[in-house]
Amino acid sequence: MSLSQQQLVNEFRDVGGARQPLLIVRGLKKYFPLKSTGFGLRRERLAVRAVDGINFEILKGETLGVVGESGCGKSTTARLLMQLTEQDSGELIFDGQALGSRGLPLREYRRQTQMVFQDSYSSLNPRMTIEDSIAFGPTVHGVSKREALERAHDLLLRVGLEPARFAGRYPHELSGGQRQRVNIARALALEPRLIILDESVSALDKSVEAQVLNLLQDLKQAFGLTYLFISHDLNVVHYLCDRVLVMYLGEVVEVGPADALFEAPLHPYTQALLRSMPTTDPLQRTEEAPLAGDPPNPINPPSGCRFHTRCQDARAVCASVAPIFHEAVPGRRVACLKYQPDSGYETAQIPLREVTHG
Amino acid sequence: MTAAILPDPTGERLDRPAVVRSRGHGANVLRRLLRNPVAMIAATILLLLILVAIFAPWLMPADPYATSMLKRLKPIGTEGMPLGSDELGRDLLSRLMLGARLSLFMGIAPVVMAFVIGGSIGILAGYAGGWLNTVVMRCVDVLYAFPSVLLAIALSGALGAGITNSLVSLTVVFVPQIARIAESVTTGVRRSDYVDAARASGASSLLIIRKHVLGNVIGPVFVYATSLISVSMILASGLSFLGLGVKPPQPEWGLMLNTLRTAIYTQPWIAALPGLLIFITSVSFNMLADGLRSAMEVKQ
Numbered sequence: 001m002s003l004s005q006q007q008l009v010n011e012f013r014d015v016g017g018a019r020q021p022l023l024i025v026r027g028l029k030k031y032f033p034l035k036s037t038g039f040g041l042r043r044e045r046l047a048v049r050a051v052d053g054i055n056f057e058i059l060k061g062e063t064l065g066v067v068g069e070s071g072c073g074k075s076t077t078a079r080l081l082m083q084l085t086e087q088d089s090g091e092l093i094f095d096g097q098a099l100g101s102r103g104l105p106l107r108e109y110r111r112q113t114q115m116v117f118q119d120s121y122s123s124l125n126p127r128m129t130i131e132d133s134i135a136f137g138p139t140v141h142g143v144s145k146r147e148a149l150e151r152a153h154d155l156l157l158r159v160g161l162e163p164a165r166f167a168g169r170y171p172h173e174l175s176g177g178q179r180q181r182v183n184i185a186r187a188l189a190l191e192p193r194l195i196i197l198d199e200s201v202s203a204l205d206k207s208v209e210a211q212v213l214n215l216l217q218d219l220k221q222a223f224g225l226t227y228l229f230i231s232h233d234l235n236v237v238h239y240l241c242d243r244v245l246v247m248y249l250g251e252v253v254e255v256g257p258a259d260a261l262f263e264a265p266l267h268p269y270t271q272a273l274l275r276s277m278p279t280t281d282p283l284q285r286t287e288e289a290p291l292a293g294d295p296p297n298p299i300n301p302p303s304g305c306r307f308h309t310r311c312q313d314a315r316a317v318c319a320s321v322a323p324i325f326h327e328a329v330p331g332r333r334v335a336c337l338k339y340q341p342d343s344g345y346e347t348a349q350i351p352l353r354e355v356t357h358g
Numbered sequence: 359m360t361a362a363i364l365p366d367p368t369g370e371r372l373d374r375p376a377v378v379r380s381r382g383h384g385a386n387v388l389r390r391l392l393r394n395p396v397a398m399i400a401a402t403i404l405l406l407l408i409l410v411a412i413f414a415p416w417l418m419p420a421d422p423y424a425t426s427m428l429k430r431l432k433p434i435g436t437e438g439m440p441l442g443s444d445e446l447g448r449d450l451l452s453r454l455m456l457g458a459r460l461s462l463f464m465g466i467a468p469v470v471m472a473f474v475i476g477g478s479i480g481i482l483a484g485y486a487g488g489w490l491n492t493v494v495m496r497c498v499d500v501l502y503a504f505p506s507v508l509l510a511i512a513l514s515g516a517l518g519a520g521i522t523n524s525l526v527s528l529t530v531v532f533v534p535q536i537a538r539i540a541e542s543v544t545t546g547v548r549r550s551d552y553v554d555a556a557r558a559s560g561a562s563s564l565l566i567i568r569k570h571v572l573g574n575v576i577g578p579v580f581v582y583a584t585s586l587i588s589v590s591m592i593l594a595s596g597l598s599f600l601g602l603g604v605k606p607p608q609p610e611w612g613l614m615l616n617t618l619r620t621a622i623y624t625q626p627w628i629a630a631l632p633g634l635l636i637f638i639t640s641v642s643f644n645m646l647a648d649g650l651r652s653a654m655e656v657k658q
Contacts, residue, residue: 079554082554082558083558084554084557084558106560107560110558110559110560111559111560113558114558114559115554115555115558117551117554117555119551122550122551122552123550123551123552123554123555124552125552125556125570125573125574126383126574127382127383127573127574128569128570128573129379129380131377133552136556136559136561136569137559137560137561140559140560140561140565141559141560153377163377164376164377164378165378167377168377168378168379168380169378169380170380170382170383173380183555186555190559190560
């Protein structure tokens with residue numbers, strides 16, 4: 001496919017116009033059932049509520065960061081978006097078209113959405129050369145083998161790996177950073193519009209990480225991509241992302257523009273998360289742990305607001321009333337009773353429990 | 359939205375320098391195998407045996423079926439009979455040479471068949487996962503629960519004596535064993551990120567199995583299957599020994615061991631010769647399998 005052709009296709013692909021979110025996620029839910037204990041009637045159906053009815057949008061051309069503690073459902077969300085795991089309920093609307101509808105079969109959706117995994121080594125077939133790994137996707141979609149290999153070489157060059165040196169090699173002969181560049185090239189080979197980066201740079205050395213992040217920025221510009229950037233590194237998220245989504249225990253607790261969110265986080269969990277960022281400023285150093293303990297068990301999450309067990313601002317009402325995810329400040333949505341009018345938060349003044357400091 | 363994949367704006371392909379190609383996995387394994395002296399000795403012995411088996415009709419010094427009451431149980435080194443003669447006065451060297459054909463065939467053929475059948479079952483079950491995997495593998499486990507010797511004897515006994523029937527029963531014995539290995543390796547591969555990445559690119563399950571699973575599963579299964587050849591040879595010899603396999607007067611090492619066992623007190627060396635060959639062959643196959651395993655296991 002020549003350059004002008006691809007441009008044409010990309011314009012043709014933009015179905016809903018610039019204002020239409022690239023991906024709307026509605027009520028996405030995934031429970032992983034556990035091995036049931038007991039027999040017959042006493043049998044309990046337990047499930048890990050990995051992702052519990054989340055709603056958000058990914059806008060065209062943005063980088064949406066997803067942050068949260070380990071086990072909060074970030075990676076499950078990524079796998080659900082990539083449809084590697086099937087959701088229990090909820091729908092994905094890609095550029096105005098519901099996934100699975102006639103306008104957007106799964107196969108076509110997978111061409112437009114690609115993913116880069118965390119483990120650069122295990123995400124490449126050890127028995128395939130680099131060029132074959134990259135060329136595999138296009139051949140699945142009917143591109144001839146020769147053309148696919150040519151595209152693979154072009155992409156290798158684009159991600160900073162000289163094709164003559166690297167195309168014929170095997171994954172184990174490359175460094176972690178080089179492998180992750182190959183994984184990025186493979187994701188690009190299908191000419192996607194959305195790329196899900198699931199902790200894609202977390203396993204790399206800091207210096208290599210910076211190089212790959214810059215590469216991702218360049219590629220985003222050059223190919224007009226949209227990123228969903230999942231990471232636990234808040235500094236990187238702040239640097240890279242336009243908007244940030246905060247997850248806690250399978251739910252979205254806050255979404256907002258990155259700068260505003262890092263400047264003045266609304267949700268107490270976001271506040272605690274940001275306080276946990278290591279700082280080089282001696283005046284900002286703190287001895288206290290901003291978030292005590294582990295997150296509660298996702299099999300049996302706390303009632304009301306899920307964060308109330310660890311929240312500094314929790315009131316009695318938080319244990320009984322589940323907050324609604326709403327727009328508290330223009331452009332920023334949060335799920336916290338503090339910002340919810342008539343939630344009963346203000347009237348209940350007795351703290352749920354003593355929060356001890358230091 | 360303009361994507362400048364190409365280095366030159368005209369869209370013309372630049373002259374590409376030749377791509378440096380690394381040695382593939384297979385070539386690496388072969389190279390390491392060639393450096394392993396034990397495996398090479400075993401391979402040489404096996405190669406010799408196979409060549410002898412193939413060219414037996416031309417290499418045989420005498421007719422392996424010609425009996426002679428006068429030349430019964432001659433010792434090793436008798437003139438005209440370098441390895442002596444059996445209980446019916448037939449030339450033992452000739453019979454051992456021709457017997458290599460059936461013995462090797464009965465060692466290799468059931469394993470090859472079980473490799474194809476069991477490998478397919480294991481890969482499909484492992485890749486499908488879920489309840490289908492459970493159902494298939496439990497069925498395989500039922501067969502697996504029988505001791506292999508017992509199962510082979512029972513099946514051969516039920517089907518009747520003969521080469522084809524022993525072939526079938528030995529295949530049935532090995533299918534579950536190979537299926538289990540293939541299933542466990544496939545399950546591991548299926549959970550890897552590169553299979554997820556292939557799924558994410560929209561490839562069908564069949565294509566993923568062909569391009570990504572097969573290449574990573576076949577190696578370990580092949581190694582295991584190689585180590586089964588010696589078991590198969592011994593089992594086949596056992597069946598012949600019990601009169602369930604090859605029928606006389608056809609030469610086969612197991613059968614020869616059976617008929618010569620009465621001579622164990624008069625001519626112990628003669629009686630031991632077929633057994634010795636079975637031993638050498640099966641040890642060689644095991645050594646080769648071991649070498650193959652260590653050649654594949656090198657961490658990269």
